[in-house]
Every structure is written in structure tokens, then in C-alpha cells.
Amino acid sequence: MYKIVLAFRYLLKRRITYFAVAAVTLCVFIVVVVMTVMTGLVTDFKQKNLSFTGDCVVGTESLVGFTYYEDFISVLEKTDFVEAVSPVIKSYALLTPQGRDLNIGVEIMGIDPVRHSQVTGFGKTLYYRNDDASKAFAPNYDPNLLGCVLGIDLAMERDAKSGYPYEASPAKAAFSITCFPLTAKGALAKAGAGLINTQTFYYSDISHSGLARVDGSTVYLPFEQAQLLCGMAGPIKRASAIHIKFKPNIKLQAGREKVTSLWHRFRQEKAGEEQADLLATVTVQSWKDNRQAFIAAMEKEQTMMIVMFGFVGITTVFIVFVVFYMIISHKTKDIGILKSVGVSNVDIIELFSGFAFLVGLSGTCIGLLGGWLFLLKINRIENWLFEHFKYQLWDRTIYAIGDIPNQTDIRVLLVITGSAIAACLLGALVPAWQAATSMPVETLRANQL
């Protein structure tokens, strides 16, 4: 009982203890804020990538594409684990706003907006037609014109606060899109004007996927038009990819394996048919594998953060160690007194470990509370900084996120709490051990001098 009483008294009465509590508080506060923002960012980024890609992609990196995609779609649609599929044409093109002497290199994605919205979150990324994706390529100023959907960062520039100056309806604007059509052999097809295909499209909508690279370089076109532009609409039609959405009860990896198995069988069946060699370049990837190049960078940043905060944790252990060393050095008299009334070495270790636990617990509680309050108000604080000092903490153009993520994850909080208390116990262990193993008479004699 005296251990609890004394541990509490040491916590409350010793001013130096406040430094240890402050060190733990600061550390916990920083880790909670940074880990929450970082974890929120990574989670959001992954979610946006999933929304952009769908669960699984059967596709090729080759600009030539692959053949018999419709046959494989039929195979997929007969299975019990696939909910929806969407063929996609992917290529590069030059975008020229009509009336302007300007060429912009863009990526084009030829899609069926309805099918693609069933597989991905495309429909929800539209600004004007997000309630009816079927009209995505029908400009509301003239639905008979051939429409195109522009990535939001291609369509408009952000304002000073990184917001978008949306208009009530899309302004009439025409764009020439020029592609280099390729034959099944990979040569330039002699179609259209010279060796290129050019088609005029009218701005019908904007897509805001939240992925900076996609929104800054992608133009969505009707599937058949894109197929024509890219030279993939020959007697044997080609596509770049098939995006797949699994049924809700299907696990990602299991679904991918099933698709891979079906694809291998399909390839064997098609072996020997015309242009079947193009199937060799096709891979089956889950959305994570497909977007790995982008996600990996973010995950590496997160890992770096964890490592860096691991060092912060080590620093905290060291601070706690120093503070406890000082506290226990000042408490040698108490240790001698306690031993003279029959307290054991283990009891001394328990006393100072309990003290360390209280320091860790109180520091963690204050840090968690402070971090939670800060996160709760982080967007308001950021707005205030911008309004008063024109200082923007969070660059939306880089992170492509509306608000700073502030949803705390209970698992992260538990790990931080456990780590902070463990750090305190670790920091107190050596001084407590030294105190416990000292001879009582030595400590009492030292205090008589």
C-alpha cells in the first residue's frame, strides 16, 4: 500500500517529475498527431486508388493492348464471384484546346461510363453527372456532341485556398485529341491524317478522383472512340485492360487467384488463334499490385515516420532515464529509510516502477487528450492560420485531400499508450535496480554527511 501512496506523492510533490511527465506528454502528442494524419492520409490514398481501379485488373502495359477481351469478359460474367467488369483503353495523347496554340500531353482512358462506374468509383468522381454516369459524355449544352471528361486539374486551376472554382454548368469548350494508333504488331497504323488519329471532343464533365497524378493528366473518352483513336478497333478488337469488381463476400487475394486461374485457362484455349500472342503480355493484378508504384511511396513515407518516431521514443526513454536517475539519486535517503523498516529490494523496484508507470500514464493521458483536441480542431486551426497569416499548412495540390485527416484509430492510440508506458518503465528500470540493490546503510550514511 505504501508503494501506491509514495508513488502518487512522488508524482505530485516532486517538481522534477513534471519534466518527465512533460517529456512523455510532448512525445505522445506529437506521435498521436503525426501518426493520425499520416495513417489517415495513407488510408485515404489507398481508398482512392481502390476506387479508381476496382478490385482487380487484367491488363497489359503495352500500348498495343490485347485481343479477345470480350470473350474473357464473357467468361468472367459467368462466374459467381464477379460483380461487374469494365473494359478500358489506355494510351497517351495530345490535347489541344480549340482556338489555342497549346498542346498538352495527357493519358486517355476509354471507358463505358456506366460499366466503369459499376466497377470503380468513377461515377462519384464526376461533378455535373455524378447522379447519372450514363450522361458523362453527353455535354449538357448539346447532348449530341461527343463529350469528354477531364481530370479536374486539367480543367481548372485551384484558387488561393486550394479549392476549385466550380461553375454551375460546364462551359462549352472543344478539344482536339490526337493519338498515335498502333497495329497489333506495334507499328503505327496508317489511319486518319497521316500516321495520327485526331478527334474533336467537347468538355462534358470533370472527374475528381483525389489522386493528383490522375486528376492532372487523364482525359476520359467514350470507349469506342478511344478504341478507334488508338487503332484498337480492327477486325479483332483490342483493349488495354479489364477492370473487375468482386462480389462483397470475396476476399481480394482469393478473387485475384480465381481470375488468374481463369485467365491461364483462357490463354490456353486461345493459343494458336490470330493475334493470340498479345495475351502473353497480360497480367492479373489486384488493385494493390496495380497501384503499387504509387502506394509504395506513401507506405515508405509512413514507415519512415514510424522509424523516426521510434527514435523519438528512444529519446523519451533516455529523458525518462535521466529524470528518474536524478529523482532516485535524490531519494537515496528514502530508500535507506524504507529498507530500515523492512522493505525488500523487489518492493523498492516496484515502488519506482509504479512511479514510472504513473509518470507514463499521466503523460500519456495528457498527451492523448492534447493530441485529440488538436486533431479535433486541426482543420479550424489551419483555416485560421491561412486567414490571418496566409500560411497554408496543408498543400491540397500535393496531398489531393480536402481536409487534414483527423480520425484517430483506437489501435494506434493503444500502441502509443503501451509504448509510452513501456518507455517510462524501461527508463526507470536501471535507476530503480540500482536503488534496490544498494545497501541501506550506505544510503543512510550518505545522507548523514
Add this chain to the structure above:
Amino acid sequence: MSRDDFILKSEGIHKSYRMGATEVKVLKGVDLAVEKGEFLVIVGASGSGKSTLLHILGALDTPDKGTVRFEGRDLSRHSARELNRFRNKTVGFIFQFYHLLDELNVLENVFLPAMASKGVLGWIACRRRAKNRARELLTELGLLERANHKPYQLSGGERQRVAIGRALMNEPRLLLADEPTGNLDSTTGNGILDVFEKLNRAGQTIIMVTHDERIARKAGRIITLADGKIKN
């Protein structure tokens, strides 16, 4: 005198300390026997080893050589757990510099030995009894009105009386006092000695260390420690 009449007996106690490269021999074969109910005072010059001997007798320190027997049982054969229990239940220490815990008030300092011997549940069970015992001791020592004060709010004499209360809390069979008046003025010191005399008259065995032979005259028996040995 039979073996049972001696509460404490030491034979051939040797103790030395290393100070850098030099070994300082403090005790060079101390033989001592203390009877139950005796008030024994050990006198000697400063640095003669009186405090060291007292610490060894109370199991706060261990001798390099020799044995200390309490009620016939060799302390060196006690386990660490038994020694802790011995320091908690059997002996009570009073130090020259009082050695009270600043974080605890007077009452808490007095019942500390009772609290130290119990776990949380054990303490909850005996808390009321222990507090009553501590209050009784403070009443006897004239400090009840100071029960809720902190040690730094007390005078030297009051602090020493609190230390006496703490030493008596678990009703020890042996009271060891190391220069208990050494830090007090003569009037206050005499007050403390009166407390010891009263305790001794009630049957308490006391061993007190002092360098002041005038104070020593109040004891039943005086022995002198010089050159690491008992002279008379």
C-alpha cells in the same frame, strides 16, 4: 546467566571499509551481549565504529567476520526475506538525522512500518488498528496535534519523537538508537532521553550509541568502543 537471557549476542565482529586503495579496519573483533530489558549505551570517539556496530546489530549491514545472534539465532543464516521481516518487526531504528519521509505526514511516517509489512488488502484490513496505534504513540510522545503536519514543519526534537514513534510502531523487541540526541540542544536532548528511560522502565531493550558520556550516564550499562574493540 543462561543463553535465553541474552536478547542479542555478537562474537568476533570484524568490519572494514575500503577508501580508495586503503582498507580501514573499523571493528576488530567486537564481542557483545545484551540482556532483555537492558538499556545499553555504546560510547566512543567519533569514527570509533559505534554506528557501524549498531547497523550490524540491526542487520542494516553485514560483518566481514563474526556472528550476531538474536535470541540465539544467527542473523547471517537468515534469508533476505527473514532479514526484512527482522528489520520490520523485531528491531526499531532511530537515527541522528531522524530520517523521516518528507512526502508523508507525521501520522503516516509513524505507521509506515505497519504499512510496509502489509499488501493492499492486508493494509485495508488492519488500517484502522494501525492508525489508532500510531495516534496512541503520538499522544504518548506529545505530538498528536502535529499528526497531519509534514516533517519539515516540525522542530528537531519533534522530528526525533516522530522517529521514535515510527521505531515503536510494530512493538519491536529491540530499539537501536544512533546518536538520537546528537542533533538536538541539551534541553530537547534530555526530553528524548526521558522518553528512552520511560520506555526502558516499561521493559523495552534499548541499545544507544552516543559520543556524549554525560548522556550515557542515564543508561543501565555503558561500554566504550575504542580502536575497533570494546574496552570495558
